[in-house]
Amino acid sequence: MSHEAALHGHSEVISHDAHHDEHHVHHHKETFISKYVFSMDHKTIAKQFLISGMIWALIGGLMSVLFRLQLGYPDQSFPFLEDILGRWAKGGRISAENYYALVTMHGTVLVFFVLTGGLSGTFANFLIPLQIGARDMASPFLNMLSYWFFFGASIVMISSLFVQTGPFSGGWTAYPPLSALGEASPGSKVGMDLWITAMALFVVSSLLGGLNYISTVLNMRTKGMSMTRLPLTIWALFFTAVLGVLSFPVLLSGFILLLFDRHAGTSFYLSDIFISGVGPMDHEGGSAILFQHLFWFLGHPEVYIILLPAMGMASEILSVNSRKPIFGYMAMVGSLFAIAILAFLVWAHHMFVTGLNPFLGSVFVLLTLLIAVPSAIKVFNWLTTLWRANIRFTPGMLFALGFVSLFISGGLTGIFLGNSTLDITLHDTYFVIAHFHIVMGVSAFFGMFAGIYHWYPKMYGRYLNNTMAYIHFWVTLAGAYLIFWPMHYEGLAGMPRRYMDYSNWESFKQFAELNKFISTVAMIVFAVQILFVFNFFYSIWKGRKVTTQNPWESNTLEWTTPIRPGHGNWPGEIPEVHRWAYDYSKDGRDFIPQNEPIGPDETTPH
Amino acid sequence: MTTTAIFLVAILVLGFLITFQIAKASEYVSVLKGEKKSMEQSNRINGFLMIVFLVVGLIGVWYCNELFYKKTLLPFPSASEHGEKIDLMLWITIIITGIVFFLTQILLFWFAYKYQHNPKKKAFFFAHSTKLEIIWTTVPAITLCILVGFGIFYWFQITGEAPDNAMRVEVTGKQFGWIFRYPGKDNTFGKKYFRNIDEQNSNELGLIWEDPASHDDVVLSQTMVVAKGTPLKLIINSRDVIHDVGLPHFRLKMDAVPGTPTTLWFTPLYTTEEMKKITGNPEFEYEIACDQMCGNGHYSMKGIIKVVTQADFVLWRAQQKAAYSAITPKAEPAAADTTAKATALLIRK
Structure with a gap:
């Protein structure tokens, strides 16, 4: 398809000297509202997602600090908490109700609002048009709607924190009957209705975004940009969008049935329930496990929705800063594809101890452990990319290396949990907490940080401060391991997750000192994230200016745009692509951009 | 405490300021030195x-x-x-x-x-192998x-299937505790229905008294007793939300799902007393930890499994009264007495 279709009436004539000049040449005047608020420029929408995601990450991170405070110091009270949080911390102690509300919101916020909305929303929006050579998304309007649905979801979710009966507190997986019955937990009253509403809006946002990303990648690549010349970032973001589009609707259907059970008297998930002090419930005949199937049919692909963009960005950034082509490009694409397919076939490994048919369980063991094969391919390919490289430790590169380290550590423990025999003992213990925080929490964050540091010059025309970036990296990497590595041992002691106090348990109370230590490190790491956020906002206005068009000497198309590209990205013609994105250190040349034609005596053209 | 908080915040802010100044300064230095x-x-x-x-x-x-x-x-x-x-x-x-x-x-x-x-070196172009x-x-x-x-x-x-000689115990989770039921001499659990649950009249499980099989069922809460070396089959239920029977020392766990019974079987190898010696912890107990988020009291949902020797178990079992006896105070004591005597005799032999 011709890239002409992507043109907007005004985009060809944008002057690139400075973005203010746009006003002179535009057919219509850009107001503050149309430029920064209801913008249809994919770059602005990406920044909106990024900044919203960062605000969410601060809120979600702060929640974890608060509940870690309770977990580390169960016998102490902190009067200042009452000053800040009011009724959430009466007498300076977080009550059980609020502890569970914090845990639940921490999970929901970070999984969906930060690592899905914030991560995919930011980088799919920012990188897809820039790296495939398009002026904008297939539908800039839907793209704008995608952000504003996300914003609406955020408002509803935030508002649930302030209702009388408290926000939802039954864990981010929202298993009924707990999530279905207000009688069973105060958090399952209005808080849960708001939670479902927010999640429904979020799903809409995610679908609008995802459909847009898919159609843009498939239809709007510039001349010469065949699928096999795409940078790995785009492949990863493409598969991410496919996963989201196919799995989020299933989640929504699960939530709608839940809503019916809550308010319409149906019994999809409910049966044989008697609540102390209330009496028997009317519902009969439903299956509580059905919800878990529907939830994890999204829930597992969701893990890869979070992880694939990080993988893609890490691949790109490792290659650029190693000054070497990514090793095994086709294997990298193939393994992304394999992961995307397998992501749909492993959901029941979250349900080995629900009474699942053992034979079915064994099929899921096989399929789950199969994922380790493409994952292993990726790790070995990253390692080989580093072999005999010439590495520049830019902040982006450091985070990409950290990503690989964390992905290995967290991925290997997945081999424990995917094996049903071991899951019997490890399920819902701290081993699981350690596993998924390392592999999809921290490592996806590292991918996101890598992306932010690497593309910040393109986003704002300025650099982030390097010294703060180095501090940010080393403290976060060391902190992540200090927090989560010892948790494996707690898990091997059988210590269950989601307990607010272990001191009454003979089997688990031996870790009191360790819990204190972990809480302290968590606070330090959180403080360093504030440093990063400060660096981010400070550098937007005061950072060192970017003076060259291609500061990382990278091959991809985004670096052929002006330093501060306007709406439409390229002032003139969109460049034509002649090669893949990874010709680094080839034929004695440091790098050969994608838009450079193949020379007469070049070896192995791509 | 508030002063401590202010003090901490002050330290934090100061730390930020110093870091920021150093970071800024090093940026200027690097500009001067050359990128x-x-x-x-x-x-x-x-x-x-x-x-x-x-x-x-x-x-x-x-x-x-x-x-x-x-x-x-x-x-x-x-x-x-x-x-x-x-x-x-x-x-x-x-x-x-x-x-x-x-x-x-x-x-x-x-x-x-x-x-x-290394400015003198070039990276090695190695795209695939x-x-x-x-x-x-x-x-x-x-x-x-x-x-x-x-x-x-x-x-x-x-x-897999539990052996035929396995002892069966029904475990029911509720917010926030555990109820255990042993079948009586007939080795059959009486029928139950959740609408029959009547906590005031000691019918925590909703047993149907019209079913005679329920008359000798023993219902206990918080602690269950089992025999070492005898295969044990747990039939797991929940009365309200999803719970999970977590048995860390036996390395096992299974969800308790309302409306859908699940099962789990194993053979205990050591009595609680033996385990106290093995772990060197005189306070040791086989604790049942709820492993599925079940509400605000989740963290306190504890049960105990007491593993005793075969002989002690028979003795203990003989002393247990059927739940039905609480409903009909006259009918039960005699029956319980005779079984107790009979088993006591058995043990002496």
Whole structure:
């Protein structure tokens, strides 16, 4: 398809000297509202997602600090908490109700609002048009709607924190009957209705975004940009969008049935329930496990929705800063594809101890452990990319290396949990907490940080401060391991997750000192994230200016745009692509951009 | 306390300010020095830190193990036969993944250090190698087949049918505690229905008294007693939301789902008293921990399994009164008395 279709009436004539000049040449005047608020420029929408995601990450991170405070110091009270949080911390102690509300919101916020909305929303929006050579998304309007649905979801979710009966507190997986019955937990009253509403809006946002990303990648690549010349970032973001589009609707259907059970008297998930002090419930005949199937049919692909963009960005950034082509490009694409397919076939490994048919369980063991094969391919390919490289430790590169380290550590423990025999003992213990925080929490964050540091010059025309970036990296990497590595041992002691106090348990109370230590490190790491956020906002206005068009000497198309590209990205013609994105250190040349034609005596053209 | 908080915030702000000033200053210095030179310098520092992180990290892994290994379940034998298989599987997996972990992490940080930027060198253009890629597709695939094979083999043994002579106990979770039911002499659980639950009239499980099988059922809360060496089959229910019967020392767990009974069976290998000696903890108990988020009291949902010798179990069992006796005070005592006498005689013999 011709890239002409992507043109907007005004985009060809944008002057690139400075973005203010746009006003002179535009057919219509850009107001503050149309430029920064209801913008249809994919770059602005990406920044909106990024900044919203960062605000969410601060809120979600702060929640974890608060509940870690309770977990580390169960016998102490902190009067200042009452000053800040009011009724959430009466007498300076977080009550059980609020502890569970914090845990639940921490999970929901970070999984969906930060690592899905914030991560995919930011980088799919920012990188897809820039790296495939398009002026904008297939539908800039839907793209704008995608952000504003996300914003609406955020408002509803935030508002649930302030209702009388408290926000939802039954864990981010929202298993009924707990999530279905207000009688069973105060958090399952209005808080849960708001939670479902927010999640429904979020799903809409995610679908609008995802459909847009898919159609843009498939239809709007510039001349010469065949699928096999795409940078790995785009492949990863493409598969991410496919996963989201196919799995989020299933989640929504699960939530709608839940809503019916809550308010319409149906019994999809409910049966044989008697609540102390209330009496028997009317519902009969439903299956509580059905919800878990529907939830994890999204829930597992969701893990890869979070992880694939990080993988893609890490691949790109490792290659650029190693000054070497990514090793095994086709294997990298193939393994992304394999992961995307397998992501749909492993959901029941979250349900080995629900009474699942053992034979079915064994099929899921096989399929789950199969994922380790493409994952292993990726790790070995990253390692080989580093072999005999010439590495520049830019902040982006450091985070990409950290990503690989964390992905290995967290991925290997997945081999424990995917094996049903071991899951019997490890399920819902701290081993699981350690596993998924390392592999999809921290490592996806590292991918996101890598992306932010690497593309910040393109986003704002300025650099982030390097010294703060180095501090940010080393403290976060060391902190992540200090927090989560010892948790494996707690898990091997059988210590269950989601307990607010272990001191009454003979089997688990031996870790009191360790819990204190972990809480302290968590606070330090959180403080360093504030440093990063400060660096981010400070550098937007005061950072060192970017003076060259291609500061990382990278091959991809985004670096052929002006330093501060306007709406439409390229002032003139969109460049034509002649090669893949990874010709680094080839034929004695440091790098050969994608838009450079193949020379007469070049070896192995791509 | 508020002053401490203000003090802490002050320290934090000061820390930020100092870091920020240093960061700003070093940026100016690097501009003065020239971008290239300062890049080379920070590259060397970060490259060096890579190898430092590797070495300190490996020492940390060892030290962490030193500190916490003895606090896990692994130094002590598993309290059930199934647990022994799980432990073996765990060790196989720890060894295989451990090798991969050390190998890949060492390569990662070593490469990062070794191949740091050197203006005199050029990177090696190495885009792909079919041979290498085949190696690291097949080797992990074969290794995983081994793990899958062992895993599924043990999984079927553990989840298979309980032996016929297994003792059956029904476990029911509720917010926030456990109810246990033993079938009486007839070895049959009486029927129950959740609308019959009547806590005021000691019918916590909703037993249907019209069913005679329910008349000798024994209902207990919080602590259950089982015999060492006898296979035990748990029939797991929930009265309200999803709970989970977590048995860390037996290495087992199973969800309690309202409306859908689940089962779990194992053979206890050590009595509670023996386990006190093995673990060296005089306070040791086999605790049942709820392992599925079930509401605000989740963290306090504890049950106890007391494992006793066969003889002690028979004695204990004889002393238990059927739940029905609470409803009909006249009918029951006689029946209970005779069984108690009979079993007491049995033990003496």
